[in-house]
Amino acid sequence: MSQQEQLGFRALADPTRRSILHLLAQGDLTIAQVAENFQMTRAAVKKHLSILHEGDMICVQAVGKTRVNTLNPNGIKNAASWFGYFDAFWDEKLATLKTEIEKDMQ
Amino acid sequence: MSQQEQLGFRALADPTRRSILHLLAQGDLTIAQVAENFQMTRAAVKKHLSILHEGDMICVQAVGKTRVNTLNPNGIKNAASWFGYFDAFWDEKLATLKTEIEKDMQ
């Protein structure tokens, strides 16, 4: 487990932060513009953006006196690639899943 | 954001739990067997397994006096599918990413 992987999953663990990523997918936004979409203070949103930045999920570029937050496809793709580990096991698992689910109900 | 999505990402947020999923990908294990792979008490491992179960990442079936933990491909695939939201935006983003990364360095 790399530290970057941990920072990435930590960034994705909060629903507000995942929502921010969906927002930024539709266009780049300043901190204030992101904050308009949530019922919390700008400082709280800034914290979320910092954690997203630490997890490599967004890039931040200074534009005049504002900071424009931009989606970072590389970081998001990197987190998504973690799931690839299971690709080799899924076919076999899915074949017996129904039975296991039934046992789990008991 | 669904509650199940949140429980899923919460389950994945901890490195021990992600490690447990990788372990279970190689074969089903009882709680005690999982605990052998970590330097923490069985109770702590049990907590992690409970959170993984709440996030639909594993199934638990009683076998005699033991409980066998099994990977749940459905839950893991469901979490992985969250990343599909960005598919439509990646091609465009990747085209301009290099420039944005450079600005981010400043």
Add this chain to the structure above:
DNA sequence: ATTGATAGATACCGAATGGTATCATGTCAA
């Protein structure tokens, strides 16, 4: 130079999290 808008930084609070220790439960075997 002063004002106002945008952002950074810090301290603080309540709740959730990761972990241990401890005790209760249940199941198999003798």
Add this chain to the structure above:
DNA sequence: TTGACATGATACCATTCGGTATCTATCAAT
């Protein structure tokens, strides 16, 4: 029915986390 073993469950502790309040810094425009 005992005893041993794998698990369930609870209480407790230190740390992290999400959030607010507050103060400071910077830039732009007048």
